[in-house]
Amino acid sequence: MKLYSKASVTAPLAAMSESGRFVHSYIITGPKGAGKKTAAVYTAMMLLCSDVHDGMPCGVCRDCRRVMKNEHPDFIIVERSKKSYSVDDMRRIVTDAYVSPNDCDRKVYLLADCGGWSDAAQAAMLKITEDPPDPVYFIFTAESLSDFLPTLISRSMPSEVSPADRESCIAALSERFPDRDEAELAGAAAAFCGNIGKCIEYLDGNEKLMKNVARVRELSRAAASGSEYTALRVLSEVKDRDDLKELLGMFAAVIRDAAAQKAGSDVRISCDAGGAAMMASISAQRLTDMYDEVMKISYACGLNVNTDAAAAVLAGKMTV
Numbered sequence: 001m002k003l004y005s006k007a008s009v010t011a012p013l014a015a016m017s018e019s020g021r022f023v024h025s026y027i028i029t030g031p032k033g034a035g036k037k038t039a040a041v042y043t044a045m046m047l048l049c050s051d052v053h054d055g056m057p058c059g060v061c062r063d064c065r066r067v068m069k070n071e072h073p074d075f076i077i078v079e080r081s082k083k084s085y086s087v088d089d090m091r092r093i094v095t096d097a098y099v100s101p102n103d104c105d106r107k108v109y110l111l112a113d114c115g116g117w118s119d120a121a122q123a124a125m126l127k128i129t130e131d132p133p134d135p136v137y138f139i140f141t142a143e144s145l146s147d148f149l150p151t152l153i154s155r156s157m158p159s160e161v162s163p164a165d166r167e168s169c170i171a172a173l174s175e176r177f178p179d180r181d182e183a184e185l186a187g188a189a190a191a192f193c194g195n196i197g198k199c200i201e202y203l204d205g206n207e208k209l210m211k212n213v214a215r216v217r218e219l220s221r222a223a224a225s226g227s228e229y230t231a232l233r234v235l236s237e238v239k240d241r242d243d244l245k246e247l248l249g250m251f252a253a254v255i256r257d258a259a260a261q262k263a264g265s266d267v268r269i270s271c272d273a274g275g276a277a278m279m280a281s282i283s284a285q286r287l288t289d290m291y292d293e294v295m296k297i298s299y300a301c302g303l304n305v306n307t308d309a310a311a312a313v314l315a316g317k318m319t320v
């Protein structure tokens, strides 16, 4: 069982398996789609697999298979009763943690997407993470380490997962999509900068993502040719703040590529090499201003920005 580009997670687990002593609490952070859930499932398999070798779970034993299918009675994905985990949810786990495992010598709790949980909810976990019952292990995931209290971090093993490098991304995709040709997989890897989760959604035909890739291409051409009208039309099509944020993130990558190209670098991270090449004719100062504006509006998308107003402001700044 191989996990691509997740050495920050797999290497410490391999070392712990060698020594026979596992940490009881894990914090996995990283951007959306970077593979936090996959890394968490891998960690649970390490803890529950009946046939670990070479520091890796076997991936085929009954325990591994049941963890992967989310059917293992000792791998508990903790449900939340509200939008984020509440104090009551945590109390429920603490009580349950003192019940012996069902099938294995260990039991593993996964608390996914902890972002936004209250200090009080975390505080309810402090005692049990400091002194957990022997068989009990916790895995927490969130986008950022700042979602956790320092005391919880100090008693956990934090690791950050990042998007895969290009080759690992393509390798992982070709396992998942064996019948697709490599150019298509490479295109997806470039479009989403190695974010395997996003690549899979895209190749699965997620229309929103496909539309955003097309929009990025239009935007970069509009910016290069100074067409405020096109920029405004493309931007004002997007009414959902999360979609707009995603589009702006992808477009910011094109601006970075254009700036890098101006500076003589050929390192590419965006989904639109052609657009970046066209935008490289824009002055460095304007690219910087445009980038700042895109990031500012992308940040505002996390607040309560009106998408129409944001589109108008940005289209104006892009084409001055």
Ligand SMILES: [Zn+2]
Residues within 6 Å of the ligand: 048, 049, 050, 051, 052, 057, 058, 059, 060, 061, 062, 063, 064, 065
């Ligand atoms: Zn196994």
